Amino acid sequence: MGVILAAEKVGFSYAGRSQPVFSGVSLDIAEGEILCVLGPNGIGKSTLLRCLSGLAPATTGAIHVAGQDMTELSRNEIARHLALVPQNDEAVFAFAVHAVAEMGRAPYLGLFERPGPKEASLALEALATLGIAHLAEVSYTEISGGERQLVQIARVLVQAPRLMILDEPTAHLDFANTARLLALLRRLARSGLAVIFTTHAPDQAYALADRTLILSPHHPPRLGGTRDLLTADVLSETYGVPIRLVASDRHMLCIADAD
Numbered sequence: 001m002g003v004i005l006a007a008e009k010v011g012f013s014y015a016g017r018s019q020p021v022f023s024g025v026s027l028d029i030a031e032g033e034i035l036c037v038l039g040p041n042g043i044g045k046s047t048l049l050r051c052l053s054g055l056a057p058a059t060t061g062a063i064h065v066a067g068q069d070m071t072e073l074s075r076n077e078i079a080r081h082l083a084l085v086p087q088n089d090e091a092v093f094a095f096a097v098h099a100v101a102e103m104g105r106a107p108y109l110g111l112f113e114r115p116g117p118k119e120a121s122l123a124l125e126a127l128a129t130l131g132i133a134h135l136a137e138v139s140y141t142e143i144s145g146g147e148r149q150l151v152q153i154a155r156v157l158v159q160a161p162r163l164m165i166l167d168e169p170t171a172h173l174d175f176a177n178t179a180r181l182l183a184l185l186r187r188l189a190r191s192g193l194a195v196i197f198t199t200h201a202p203d204q205a206y207a208l209a210d211r212t213l214i215l216s217p218h219h220p221p222r223l224g225g226t227r228d229l230l231t232a233d234v235l236s237e238t239y240g241v242p243i244r245l246v247a248s249d250r251h252m253l254c255i256a257d258a259d
């Protein structure tokens with residue numbers, strides 16, 4: 001299996017801040033693997049995903065994409081390997097939903113080339129995969145937060161990267177769409193896509209992720225096999241509340257006993 005992305009001792013500091021948000025993050029991900037990033041609010045999960053996507057250049061350490069130093073690749077070159085689905089996508093321009101999905105093809109089009117029938121058909125296919133084909137002609141500014149999240153995932157399906165990086169992809173989704181999206185990610189991984197995602201639900205890591213990276217306030221980053229790493233002790237320490245786990249073969253229930 002080819003490694004798509006490798007991060008070595010990566011750290012990031014925002015300008016003007018004395019302390020790095022995180023440091024010493026090392027990970028790699030190959031075709032068909034799913035990696036989950038867990039950690040409490042504000043620990044740096046979104047920032048890390050932006051670093052791994054090349055949107056926020058790492059301040060320390062190195063990131064390689066398909067064996068090449070990320071800093072030497074253009075945005076379009078990076079976009080053919082990986083794509084980020086951000087946490088909150090502001091709906092600024094009133095594009096139709098299908099046009100937003102078609103934007104996924106931008107890295108493959110020339111500077112003055114416009115999306116054509118091939119892009120339109122890929123976009124419709126992706127919208128159908130996510131169960132939102134009926135929204136194709138609706139303005140992106142007039143759909144809900146959860147629907148926008150699904151459109152952004154459709155856009156990335158159209159982009160057809162080898163690695164999909166998703167920041168809290170289920171944050172705005174209802175119960176059924178959450179289950180559908182997790183099942184879709186599992187299917188995509190089986191067909192060779194690599195997936196990195198963040199979540200506030202450790203049970204999603206348990207159900208989906210081969211490996212998990214935990215960022216916690218009082219401990220260096222921990223990376224390991226999900227089922228080995230997700231113990232009640234580690235999760236309690238990470239989130240700062242006593243946590244009990246009830247696990248079966250496929251699922252884990254994570255119960256926090258906060259007063």
Ligand SMILES: Nc1ncnc2c1ncn2[C@@H]1O[C@H](COP(=O)(O)OP(=O)(O)OP(=O)(O)O)[C@@H](O)[C@H]1O
Pocket residue numbers: 014021039040041042043044045046047048
């Ligand atoms: N543009 C910015 N400038 C300065 N500091 C920032 C900026 N964006 C985020 N931060 C800080 O970086 C830290 C990490 O933020 P980040 O959004 O990466 O955390 P997170 O783990 O994704 O949080 P959450 O789970 O709440 O979404 C926070 O302390 C935040 O205040």
